Amino acid sequence: MPPSPAVARAVDDLAQDLRRGRYDAVQARALAKRVAETLIATVATASSEASLDDIVRATREVGGALAVVKREHFLVGNVARRILRVIRDEGARAAADRANANAAGDGTTRTPEAMSKKLKGDVIDTAHEVTEEMEAAASHVAAQSGDFVTSGAVVMTTPSAGAGTGLTEAFLRDAMKKRGGEGFGVIVAEGAPRCDGHAMARSLAERGAKDVSVICDSAVYATMPNVKLCVLSAVGVLADGTALTRSGAYNIALAAKAHSVPVIVLAGSYVISPKSRDEDGFDRAVGLGSPATALGYGEKGADPDAVVINPALEYVPPELISVFVTDHGAHCPGFIKVLLDEMYSPLDVKLLDG
Amino acid sequence: MPRVDADIDVKHPLQAVVLADSFGHALKPLTCNVAKVLLPLAGCPMLEYSLEWLATQGVEECVVVACSCSESVERYLKSRDGRIGGGEGRGGMITQCVSGTACVSAGEALRLIEQRRVIRGDFVLVSGDVVTNVDLSDALRTHRERRKKEKLAIMTVLLRETGADVREARYGENNLTVAMDSETQRIVHYEEHHGSASRTPATSLDASLFGEVENIRVRTNLMDCHIDICAPEFLMLFTDNFDYQHIRRDFIVGTLNERELGNTLYAYEISKDAYAARVRNLRSYDAVSRDILNRWSYPYVPDTRVVPAHNPETYIHQWGNNYLSPTCSVHETAKIGRRCLIGAGSSVGAGSSVVHSVIGKNVVIGNNVKIEGAYVFDGARIGDDASVTSSILQDGVVLHAYACVSPGCVLASGVVIGSGFTVKPHSRVALDAQPAIEEEDYDSDDSVSSTDMNFASLEHVRDKVKGEHSAEEIENALKKARVRTDVDSSAIWNPSSVGCGGAGYAWVPRDEQWFRNIAPTPPRELHDYSYESAEEASKRGYVQKTIDTSMMDDLESEGDEDTKREGVFQREVTETFLRCVKQGYAQENAVVELQGLKMAENRTFADIARYVLMTIVGLTLPAHAKTSKENIKLYPEATPASTPELLKRLRARLKEWAPLLSRFLRSEDDQVEALLTLEEFCSEEDVFKGMGGAVCVPSFAKILHMLYDMDVISEESVLAWAEEKAEADEMDKKFLKLAQPFVDWLEQSSEEESSSDD
Incomplete structure (x- = not known):
């Protein structure tokens, strides 16, 4: 069943926007919302004769096509899986209803069209609920700050991927609300070459944090003995508990391990992917950008032909992570698999056939 | 569509104009059959970068102006639209193609856009060969806010800061000096230099600028991005000044010179x-x-x-910035160096090495091939043990085994290089013969060596027929070669340019400076950049000459019509000039007057200067029948009795006007033309009938000498004129004979000079 032209256009536009990097520097929930809307539109425009299987297939196709556009955005595939889960659940419920109705023997046999319509309506409603839930994920994560940030603690962090108020900042601000501006100290690793750690530290200080320091990334190890907790945020989590984070986070996680400092990784549940790193393409998903942020063109007499590797992201292995804090609660890396089974249907781990 | 009144604040969709042609021939012969913007750049047509x-x-509406090879651009855009369904493009950008096959310059293309009335508000003007990732939103906002306050801020020019060495050595761009108001960024001076990088070119700023602007910042570390944000008035100015050809050289410089109009550039x-x-x-193809x-x-x-x-296309990035298509096959023993791109379906054979190169789709590379710094387009085949260094191989080029392509070569579509043949460095080979100069555009870069070209393209045919055949036969052979390119016509290809079994015509190597070439630069040498300015001058000079010769032909064959028109123009110039003399205009004002005339008549400065010179010479003689009454007073009453008296009168006039003349008569061609006109004047031909020029005949050599002394005519021009005349028939040699002693003297002195140099 080919998608309607309007949906095809919307999918096309979204794919091109992903390629252009429009969602590289904005908050994840904006992208999650757009993907969900595109998929809901796919369901909504399915023909009235479409069976449950047809709708599932169409959604898988669209979701799968979008998921491979830019692997860094794990959440694209995950949102598709969440929506698929909703469709499958609603389908199962509708089937159960039908069976019950037949068993009860009330003669009101409904036409397939009406059934399909009801199914679609239910799916769309539930999908909207899921979207709202995803939008609220960040605040749910931030709200758990009280469990981790204790009074008098010194927290080391690094800016989250994406612009604006990232997850880490929201988390620390919430902690400030609970513990007060003087309650704990914050050390921000600047996150070279982009150095948005500076802006983050400033933003925290302006909002009342009394003890904020910025350190350069190379000073992370030296500072670590004073630190009680490391807070990182992930743009993606793989099934084995590997986190895809802003480059610079691995450095912190290693230093924390050496000093036995706990590392918590913040992530919305929708970025947790059932994929593993050795699957096609995921090991290369490190957001390799322009060298310009690291070294200006011809700057300091550098040859513009020099190969400058400037990845935006890196993988932090699960053994360095103490706890993931998601909107579903706090879990150790080994528990991610259980979480995945709760969230997605095992049939949808692979979205594209073949 | 009616133009919306600019005073009403209407929200226009953001529009863009893409000039899908650079009106140059720097990439010939690659651009013979395909538009330049469709050439692949790192695996994707160049135009895509700017459109995307x-x-x-x-940008909501995009107008693509295609000129040379416009059909190919139109076809491409159509298929591009087809892929996304309908005219409404993805991301809401509608792409519209305007084809202006007749346009030979950016100015004409912009006038065409103005005629079509497709632009309704401020728009982005970008060249189709630009690759950029600039975020335009800030520039657009700045431009719009400025326009609200200052209606005449008609253009915002985007500039990129780069070191001078990067600009020249890497991109082959000229030196650029931009002076601007350091607070408002208003451009007060824009100058492209053609001097060498080692010698910082001098810039002279108008002193009055310092009164207007408090702080002037002169920058030499900028590179023009060729991205501009323009007001609709920008197009109107192009229509008003119909002699504007280049956006930078004519429009920007012209607007800055006419500050009194109030238009400003930022x-x-x-x-x-x-x-x-x-x-x-x-x-720059290589660099980009x-x-x-x-x-980047x-x-x-x-x-x-x-x-x-x-x-x-899908490419997989690998360490060292290599991009390999998943469907390409690289033999295990082949070495892929840094910065390579290998397209879909291409294969690299055993033991080959590919370094710093871009390989297109479906390219077959044999065993033990060495490729370095090369650009191999789709479908090329490279035989075993061949080598390619710093060259471009267009679609379907075939290199047979052991062939070697030296640095700086350009092989156009379908060229075949024979087995074991070595293509000389910097050669250009194409299946099409190098076009004769008549087919070339006005703005061609190639017109420099115009005269040699015809010979060259025929040369190898001549080799073959050993000069025993008539020109007609040679022409036929050439035609046949053109028609049957697809057939094995090895009988006609010259083995000395493409090897045995090869196919293609060797084009005349460009007299190209190192910095235009694709081959790597010799590190940090001193170079003469004067190439382009010389090219420019001779280009203008050349066009000038064709107009004139064609006119002379017309005069001979068709009679009065053209003489009459020329006569009218001559009188116009005379009248204008005499008015300047009578009213004692300063030279600057005279220039403005004459400039106006130049535009009105659509002529060149050299045309005007020739007639001004004749008027000056004429002023030494008594008034003639054609002189208008109010000007009679300017002329002396009596014919000069002797040569010295004539010269005295002439010297007085020339003293005043020589700078103007030498300003207008820049190139050698123009000066030779002026000398030919002087001849006509003395022999009272055509437009000079009845002006009494014959009186000057005995003094001809002396006049020549005086013009030389006054720096109006250079030594080279006189010698060039003498050379040209030496081949003329006896009738025409009259003046040469008169001037012979002077010419001899010049030759002698120049020889002495050169010998003393040794």
């Missing part, structure tokens, strides 16, 4: 992280390709699949 960038910047310096560069010549592979143009890099916007 515009779409990302929120600079906008793009952020340091942003990238922008234009593919102007082979060198390397930049893309090095990811991110996100417009192969592995992000951003370009082309529709069904993009």
Whole structure:
């Protein structure tokens, strides 16, 4: 069943926007919302004769096509899986209803069209609920700050991927609300070459944090003995508990391990992917950008032909992570698999056939 | 569509004009049959980069102006639209193609846009060969806010900061000096130099500027991005000044010179992280390709699949900035060096090495091939043990085994290089013979060596027939060769240019400076950049000459009509000039007057200068029948009795006007032309009938000498004139004979000079 032209256009536009990097520097929930809307539109425009299987297939196709556009955005595939889960659940419920109705023997046999319509309506409603839930994920994560940030603690962090108020900042601000501006100290690793750690530290200080320091990334190890907790945020989590984070986070996680400092990784549940790193393409998903942020063109007499590797992201292995804090609660890396089974249907781990 | 009154604040959709042609021939013969903007750049047609960038910047309507090979651009855009369904483009950008096959310059293309009335508000003007990732929103906002306050801020020019060495050595661009108001960024001076990098070119700023602007900042570390934000008035100015050809050289410089009109231009310096560069010549083609592979143009890099916007190729990025298509096959023993791109379906044989190169789709590379710094387009085949260094091989080029392509070569579509043959460095080979100069555009870069070209393209045919055949037969042979390119016509290809079993015509090597070429530069040498200015001058001079010779032909064959027109023009110039003399205008004002005339008549300065010179000479003689009454007083009453008296009168006039003449008569060609006109004047031919010029005949040599002394005519021009005349028939040699002693003297002195130099 080919998608309607309007949906095809919307999918096309979204794919091109992903390629252009429009969602590289904005908050994840904006992208999650757009993907969900595109998929809901796919369901909504399915023909009235479409069976449950047809709708599932169409959604898988669209979701799968979008998921491979830019692997860094794990959440694209995950949102598709969440929506698929909703469709499958609603389908199962509708089937159960039908069976019950037949068993009860009330003669009101409904036409397939009406059934399909009801199914679609239910799916769309539930999908909207899921979207709202995803939008609220960040605040749910931030709200758990009280469990981790204790009074008098010194927290080391690094800016989250994406612009604006990232997850880490929201988390620390919430902690400030609970513990007060003087309650704990914050050390921000600047996150070279982009150095948005500076802006983050400033933003925290302006909002009342009394003890904020910025350190350069190379000073992370030296500072670590004073630190009680490391807070990182992930743009993606793989099934084995590997986190895809802003480059610079691995450095912190290693230093924390050496000093036995706990590392918590913040992530919305929708970025947790059932994929593993050795699957096609995921090991290369490190957001390799322009060298310009690291070294200006011809700057300091550098040859513009020099190969400058400037990845935006890196993988932090699960053994360095103490706890993931998601909107579903706090879990150790080994528990991610259980979480995945709760969230997605095992049939949808692979979205594209073949 | 009626033009919306600019006073009403209407929200126009953001529009863009893409000039899908650079009106040059720097990439010939690659651009013989395909538009330059469709040439692949790092695996994707060049035009896609600018279109995709515009779409990302929120441009809603995009007008692509295609000129040379416009059909190919139109076809391409149509298929591009087809892939996305309908005229409404993805991301809301509608692409419209305007084909102006007759346009030979950016100025004409812009006039065409103005005629079509497709532009309704402020728009983005970008050259189709620009690769950039600049975020335009800030520049647009600045431009719009400024326009609200200052209606006449008609243009914002985007500039990128780069070191001078990067600009020249890497992109082959000229020196650029921009002076601007350091607070408002208003451009007060824009000058492209043609001097060498080692010698900082002098810039002279109008002193009055310092009264207007408090702080002037003179920058030499900027590179023009060829991205501008323009007001609709920009197009109108092009229509008003119909002699404007270039946006930079004519429009920007012209607008800055006419400050009294109040139009202002502003600079906008793009952020340091942003990238922008234009593919102007082979060198910048190479540089921009390397930049893309090095990811400076991110996100417009192969592995992000951003370009082309529709069904993009997949490339997998590997360590060392290599981009390999998943469907290409590279033998285990082949070595892929740094910064390579290998397209879908291509194969690299055992033991081959590919370094710093871009390989297109379905290219077959044999065993033990060495490729370094090369650009191999789709479908090329490279035989075993061949080698290619710093060259471009267009679609379907075939290199037989052991062939060797030396640095700086350009092999156009379908060329075959025979087995074991070595192509000389910097050669250009194409299946089409090098076009004769008549077919070339006005703005051609190739017209420099125009006269040699015809010979060259015929040369190898001549080799073959050993000069025993008539010109007609040679012509036929050439025609046959053209028609039957697809057939094995090895009988006609010259083995000395493409080897045995090869196919293709060797084009005359360009007298190209190192910095235009694709071959790597010899590190940091002193070079003479005067190439382009010389080229420019001779180009203008050349056009000048064709007009004139054609007119003379017409005069001979068709009679009075043209003489009459020329006569009218001559009188116009005389009248204008005499008015200046009578009213004692300063030279600057006279220039303005004559400039107006030049525009009105659509002539060149040299045309005007020739007649001004004749008027000056004429002023030494008594008034003639054609002189208008109010000017009679300017003329002396009596014929000069002797040569000295004539010279005295002439010297007085020339003293005043020589600077103007030498300003207008710059190139040698123009000066020779002026001398020929002087001849006509003395022999009272055509337009000079009845002016009594014959009186000057005995003094001809002396007049020549005086013009030489006054720096109006250079030594070279006199010698060139003498040379040209030496071949004329006896009748025409009258004046040469008169001037012979002077010519001899010049020759002698120049010889002495050169010998003393030794």
